[in-house]
Amino acid sequence: MKQIVDKIVSSPSLHARWLNTLSMMENAGAKKIKNCEDPVFVREIILKHSAEEARHAYYLKKQISKIEENACPTYENRYLLAPGTSYHYLNALDISICKYVKNTFGYSGYKLKYAAYLLVTYAIEVRADELYPVYQDSLSLFSSNVTVKSIIAEEKNHLEEMILQLKEFSEDWEIMARYAIEAERILFEEWKNDLEQYLSTDQANDN
Ligand SMILES: [Fe+2]
Numbered sequence: 001m002k003q004i005v006d007k008i009v010s011s012p013s014l015h016a017r018w019l020n021t022l023s024m025m026e027n028a029g030a031k032k033i034k035n036c037e038d039p040v041f042v043r044e045i046i047l048k049h050s051a052e053e054a055r056h057a058y059y060l061k062k063q064i065s066k067i068e069e070n071a072c073p074t075y076e077n078r079y080l081l082a083p084g085t086s087y088h089y090l091n092a093l094d095i096s097i098c099k100y101v102k103n104t105f106g107y108s109g110y111k112l113k114y115a116a117y118l119l120v121t122y123a124i125e126v127r128a129d130e131l132y133p134v135y136q137d138s139l140s141l142f143s144s145n146v147t148v149k150s151i152i153a154e155e156k157n158h159l160e161e162m163i164l165q166l167k168e169f170s171e172d173w174e175i176m177a178r179y180a181i182e183a184e185r186i187l188f189e190e191w192k193n194d195l196e197q198y199l200s201t202d203q204a205n206d207n
């Protein structure tokens, strides 16, 4: 992944679209959390989490202007890297995990929604804790004005909070978490391969 990220950060056009892609994915994460929220019984920890994911989306979007003003005004495909799999990733993870908890543990209704929130978010936090530091290293390497240190700090907290909530939710949490990690790994590989392919085509360079 480091090679891919270094290539992206060294090109302003790719870097702007990378930030926009991460922003879109963070925003999808924030929306996903909001979507799973119980309108009455929602707790502070979930409000905090969705607010922070929304902040990440906004923060990443704002960083784009440090590279080029108005480079990526929307999340349209032409302003993203590997748009197909970038849009697909969270949805596909959600579907896979919903099916798994429904079929294996017989959950339905709000319990299913809540389990999916916990597991999808958990797997993404594990990934975020790996990916953002790689990105930050690359930013430092190229002396970029962009920084994601504040996001790294919050994602680390999120992961701890997700583990606490999972432990509280079920004594089978580790079995569920293992499934979530494996499902995410497959989708991340898909995204990474698509990204690699995207970077090697002209599409990535003619902008
Ligand atoms: Fe985030």
Ligand SMILES: [Fe+2]
Pocket: 053, 125, 128, 154, 155, 158
């Ligand atoms: Fe997070």
